[in-house]
Amino acid sequence: MILKYTLKTAITGLRTNKSRSILTVLGIVIGITAIMLIASLGKGAQNLILDQIQGMGSKTVIVLPGRQPKGASDSAQMFTDSLREKDFDSLSKKSNAPTISRIMPVVFGAETAVYGSETYRMTIFGASPMISEIFDLDVDKGEFFTDEDVKSLADVAVIGANIKDELFGSSDAIGQRVKIKNRTFRIVGTMPKKGQVSFFNFDDIAVIPYTTTQQYILGVKYYQRLIIQADSEANIKRTVRDVETTLRNNHDITDPEKDDFHIETQEDIASRLSVVTDVLTMFLIAVAAISLIVGGIGIMNIMLVSVTERTREIGLRKAVGATEKDVLFQFLLESVLLTGTGGAIGIALGAILSFLVALILSNVVGLSWEFVFPLSATLIGLFVSGMVGLVFGLYPAKQAARKSPMEALRYE
Amino acid sequence: MKIIEVKNLEKIYGEGDARTTALDGVTFDIKKGEFVAIMGASGSGKSTLLHVLGFLDKHTGGEYYFEGKKIESYTEDDLAKLRNNKMGFVFQAFNLLPRTTVLENVKLPLLYSDIPESKWDALAMEAIDSVGLMHRINHEPSQLSGGEKQRVAIARALILNPSVIFADEPTGNLDSKSGQIVMQTLQRLHEDHGNTIILITHETYTAEHATRIIKLHDGKIASDEAVKHRLKATQFIK
Structure with a gap:
């Protein structure tokens, strides 16, 4: 038919x-x-x-303390203090990791900022001025703190848009002083509304020199993250390898199974x-x-x-x-x-x-x-x-x- | 030449208590060009006989030769093929496809044939012309009278120029005038084209349009003789 x-x-x-x-x-x-x-x-x-x-950029590599978690509930290793200033110094040396273009230690915690009668619960992000390049952040008023501020453990802060609105309303925040953990910080810059970048909402974040954060706010000697940028996407693998070698060397690790740190690339997360x-x-x-x-x-x-x-x-x-x-x-x-x-x-x-x-x-x-x-x-x-x-x-x-x-x- | 030959043909329905013998040892043959009427009261087995002869049903005993070949030697697909190009069926209830034009209805057997599509329209027109319905070619069955419907069915049965046309009570649903036209059409096919026709009817009057009458009674042949005074359906020729 x-x-x-x-x-x-x-x-x-x-x-x-x-x-x-x-x-x-x-x-x-x-x-x-x-x-x-x-x-x-x-x-x-x-x-x-x-x-x-990808808001963090595809060239970004993050070093975290503790070994790679083996499952959702495996957090025992997540809060170790294995990343130290010594590691930061070694990785900053071109001889150890020639493909690293930027490296920034990060510590963070939740604290309350007080200004007069206003208070605001926010995230403290202890970083270096490099943060503006790594996360593509900018200030709409004032300026970022400097490397000098980091060295001198200065009490300065750059605050996100929400914090500025809540504490200062429409009045100018630059030069104002807020209390964080009973320490007085000077606002040097405010950031425009940015929203979520990666896992952070930068509108609720106060960026403070990491040295200050370690010493006076968290009271720790270690870093929670080392954020690294490779000079090109093609060099990410090499960067990871160099970081591993350098850190194992620093920590006297011969067996990779016993690593007290792990590395995440954007690709891994994605x-x-x-x-x-x-x-x-x-x-x-x-x-x-x-x-x-x-x-x-x-x-x-x-x-x-x-x-x-x-x-x-x-x-x-x-x-x-x-x-x-x-x-x-x-x-x-x-x-x-x-x-x-x-x-x-x-x-x-x-x-x-x-x-x-x-x-x-x-x-x-x-x-x-x-x-x-x-x-x-x-x-x-x-x-x-x-x-x-x-x-x-x-x-x-x-x-x-x-x-x-x-x-x-x-x-x- | 014998087109159909049956020997001791038997058809038994059901089993046990429900067992009924519809055909009980029927023997006869039909030659090419004959116009045979099969008569009998209801329950005499005449419809069963037509179904078996037309490959619509299977016999349960005896032998059936179609064009000299035993039908057991055919597969189901062979039988479908034979129904398609060697047989034409005209039913009491017309069995036209609803919502389908006369032309398409008549073409139906061509769908299942080997004839190339380019020839379909011409063949269908020729068949429709031979039953005198060219003016109804694009009508649907619902727009036709009973007699016209039956003539469409005849055209459909004719289209592949079959060896045998089976007509199962073709005038049963028609008034006498339409019935006359249908019988006249069948007679003309028989006389002018030499078609072999097997007609089932319970009316003597209708049966006498044929050349031979086989009477069935309780599944057996009661009589089988030529028609002496053959009726000619000429009264209503248009």
Whole structure:
């Protein structure tokens, strides 16, 4: 039988029961729409997160104390004091790590700032002036403290926009003095609204020389992070290697298994987070796929009804020479056409909806969210909806094909 | 030349208490060009006989040769092929596809044939012309009278120029005038084109349009003789 005519027959068959066809295919439409939506939003969320991480720059390498945590609850090693001034000094030497262009020790903690009767709970970020280059920070008023301030353990602070607003309102903060841990700090600069960069919200951060932070606020001798920038992305691996060698040397470690520090590159963080979002997306898609199975059962149900209703037609077709294969093919084509159309509608609907959501998230909510058209989900959606038609149409089509022509013609 | 030959043909439905013998040792043959009426009361087995002869049902005993070949030697697909190009069916209930034009209805057997698509329209037109329905070619069955519907069904049965046309009570659902036109169409096919026709009916009047009448009674042949005074359906020729 010529495909064109089979297709025509199938379309006629579906159009005869237009509203029934539409209702039947609704399950598939919803399922595919959900999958499209999840895939698009999942990808969008992933891009958003990766963007934030990349806020630190892809050349950044972070050295953390303690060995690499072996799992979510393995925090025993996270708060060791293994990173010391000696390490900072060694890594600053070009002979040890020639590819390092910037290196900055970081200590941080939560403290309350007091100004007159106003108080504000904020994050203290002990760093060096390099922070402005590494995190791409700037001051809108005043200036950053200097290397001289770091050396002399000066009591100076550069504060984020939220702290400035809360403590000083609209009045000028530069030159004002705030109390942090009963020590008086002079505000030398304020930062414009910046929002989240990597894991820090810089609007809630007061940047203070790391030496001052160590000595007077935290009372420690170690660093919580060493933030390093390689001179180029290509040199990241080499940088990591040099840092490892230097630190092992400093700490008298011969067995890498016994490292008391670990190194994270932006790439590591990005790939780890991608795994998380990928797994989440897959999980949600699997949930949505259940609706496709339910939809498929609906298709099977309606196709069975249709086969019964058209028993006489089947009998006639067999009487004029249709083989079992011809009848099977006709009904299979009908159900694949039904689910395929549903899949196409679902893809269009899913794309439109995820575009709208992206629009709302970026314009109304204010996230830097970009619409992603999930091409792979589109192809998978079309394939899966076709397969649903094939799988769930097979049983009814077989029933149709098996009908004896005589019984079928006699059917009232 | 014998087109159909049956020997001791048997058809038994059901098992145990529900066992019914529809055909109980029927023997006859039909030659090319014959117009045979099979008569009998309801339950006499005449419809069963037509279904078995037309490969729509299987016999349970005896032998059936179609064009000299035993039908057990054919596969299901062979039988479908034979139904397609050697047989034409006309049913009491017309069995036209709804919401499908006369032209498309008549084309239906071509869909399952080896004939190239380019010839379909011409063949269908020719068949429709031979039943005198060219003016109804784009109508749908719901717009046709009963007699016209049955003539569409005849055109559909004719289209592949079959060896045998099976007509199962073709006038059963028609008024006498339409019935006359249908019978006239069948007679003309028989006389002008030499088609072999097997007609099932319970009316003697209709049966007497044929050349030979086989009477069935309780699944057995009661009589098998030529029609002496053959009726000619000429009254309503347009």
